[in-house]
Amino acid sequence: MKRAFEKIPNSWYEQIINLLAERVVVVDRNGIIIYINEGYCEFIGTTVEEAVNRPVQDVIENSRMHIVAKTGQTELAALQSINGSEMIANRFPLFENGEIVGALGSVMFRNPEEWQMYKTKIQNLVEELNYYQARAQRDLQSKYNFNDLIGDSPAFLSVKKLAQRISGSNSSVLLIGESGTGKELFAHAIHHNSMRASGPFVAINCSSIPEHLLESELFGYEDGAFTGAKKGGKKGQFEMANKGTLFLDEIGDMPLSMQSKLLRVLQEKEIYRVGGQKSISVDVRIIAATHRDLEKMVKKGDFRQDLYYRLNVIKIEIPPLRQRGEDIILISNWLLKKLGTKFYRNSIELSPEVAVRLTQHSWPGNIRELENVLERSINVLDGKVIKLPHLPLYLRDQEADITEEAKINVHDEHQPANIHELSPSLSVQPLKEAVVAAEKQAMQRALAVAKGNKLKAAKLLGISKTSFYDKCKLYSIK
Ligand SMILES: Nc1ncnc2c1ncn2[C@@H]1O[C@H](COP(=O)(O)OP(=O)(O)OP(=O)(O)O)[C@@H](O)[C@H]1O
Ligand SMILES: [Mg+2]
Incomplete structure (x- = not known):
């Protein structure tokens, strides 16, 4: 390091210092100026000759150099008012053999x-920050409404109607449905x-937050509540959701200890921050969702019964996609439009x-699975029409699926002798006929599963008994 400096000719030093920070001042340990450059002098309206050997506070307005030369404490980016403008100053103590010998000061901006x-x-930057803050605020608003909930099947329409009807109420809502059925979408739409x-619409996923963080996440914490806590404390999601809706997703995964705390808040309508003494009242509507069977969990003691009752004021059960086969094509077309925009493939x-x-598929992953299948197909597609080879293997392989079906029905005496009777003719071309064939097949499958009970079959399909009978007539199903 020392050797590197030796190579710099003495005559260069002043120039280098000026370029690094045009306004530089050096004081000794008593705060007497021993060096000040011309740039600084020009700025404060003096000369080098006049300034040197004088106490720094007499020469530079609001200087703290004499203090730094005593305390040995660096002061970085300190605001200093000179000539009516706020300058940004850095002040460093200088040491020799571990002893303070003086201080170096520089002003970060060389001219107005x-x-x-x-x-x-x-x-x-400040404007950008404001923009993102506003956007983050917007993110606390719901993104979907009921028009985004696609489906014409009676099963779906009745659920949608119920959700629309109860939107205005302040009661808690419990959304039940398999994974990918649209629970989150419903929560947004209700809000x-x-x-x-x-x-605000604030969503929190109870299963993705570690148990020990859930309480502070929900209720916030006070300054110094635990090591690592942010200074000044932090608002929890309940406070953030004040006057709005709090969506507690995957409520079935909430640990029992938290369930009691949540119940207390729902009853008292006030929270205590972690480490806090005073109660804060909150006005929040709760929408909870789960794919779990909460009643079963209550029976097993894994979910508090009293909390279940509190949440279960309005229960909305979203039917799985396989119970509303009529919606599959409608939703697919809607998803294709959405994905088309995303991938610029119209x-x-x-x-x-x-x-x-x-x-024909049973869609265990529901609409999310359908969305993934279509997205994958678009990605492997060159033209405009999705054909069988574009589907993922598990969907393409119809033989395998039929064997699967044979397995399911193996103990079913109502099952037709030849399982292949159930398979549709794949040579069907026009979409209308294809849909008819699919509908007919779905009905036959439902009848087989319901062991010939038409009422049960209609329920499985999510359609009314009358429309099931009408269709039986139409397709000559006995
Ligand atoms: N009725 C619907 N119409 C159109 N798209 C839907 C519908 N329901 C769900 N979707 C879409 O399906 C996907 C899954 O929906 P969502 O995340 O709401 O499901 P979920 O029930 O919360 O699932 P999980 O239990 O896995 O969290 C989303 O991309 C959503 O946009
Ligand atoms: Mg979800």
């Missing part, structure tokens, strides 16, 4: 124009359709074979 330039830059729509269609195949 430069300061102006930085100020503009900072101004831009959007409520009197709280202009308030007017993509399903081939009739694919339409049949999609209506």
Whole structure:
């Protein structure tokens, strides 16, 4: 290091110092100026000769150099007012053999124009920050409404109608449904359709937050509540959701200890921050969701019965996709439009074979699975029509699926002698016919599963008894 400096000619030093920070001052340990450069002198309206050997506080307005030369404490980016402008100063103590010998000071901006330039830059950053803050605030609003909930089947429409009807109420809502059935979408839509729509929509996934953090996440904490806690404390999701809706997703995964705390809040309508003494009242509507069987959990002691009753004021059960086969094509077309926009691939269609195949599948992953299948198909597609080879293997392989079906029905005496009677003709071309074939097949499957009980079969399909009978007539199903 020392050797590197030796190579610099003495005559360069002043220039280098000036370029690094045009305004530089060095004081001894008594705060007497022993060096000050011309740039600094020019700025404060003095000369080097006049300034040197004088106490720094007599020469530079609001200087703290004499203090740093005593305390040995560095002061970085300190605001200092000189000539009516706020300058940004850095002050460093200088040491020799471990003893303070003086201090070095520099002003970060070399002229008012430069300061102006930085100020503009900072101004831009502040504006950007405000923009993102506003956006984060917007993220606390619901993103979907009831128009985004696609489906025409009676089973789906009745659930949607119920959700619409109860949106305005302040009662808790419990959304039950398999994974991917649209629980989150429903929660957004209910909030959007409520009197709280202009308030925040705050979503929290109870299964993804470690148990020990859940309490502070929900209720916030006070300053110094635990090591690592943010200074000044932090608001919890309940406070954030005040005057709005709090969506407690995967409520079935909430640990029992937290369940009691949640119950207390729902009853008292007030919270205590972790480490806090005073209660804070909150006005929050709760929408909870789970794919678990809460009643079973209550019986097993894994979910508090009293909390279950509190949440279960309005229960909305979203039917799985396999119980509303009529919606599959409708939702697929809607998803294709959505994905088309995302991938800049417009007017993509399903081939009739694919339409049949999609209506045959049981969709354990529901609409999320359907969305993934279509996204994958678009990615492997060159033209505009999704055909069988574009589907993932497990959907393409119809033989395998039929064998699967044979396995399911193996103990079923009502099952037709030849399982292949159930398989549709894949040579069907027009979409209308494809859908008819799929519908017919879905009905036959439902009848087989319901062991010939038409009422049960209609229920499985999510359609009314009358429309099931009408369709039986239409398709000559006995
Ligand atoms: N009725 C619907 N119409 C159109 N798209 C839907 C519908 N229901 C769900 N979706 C879409 O399906 C996907 C899954 O929905 P969502 O995340 O709401 O399901 P979920 O029930 O919360 O699932 P999980 O239990 O796995 O969290 C989302 O991309 C959503 O946009
Ligand atoms: Mg979800």
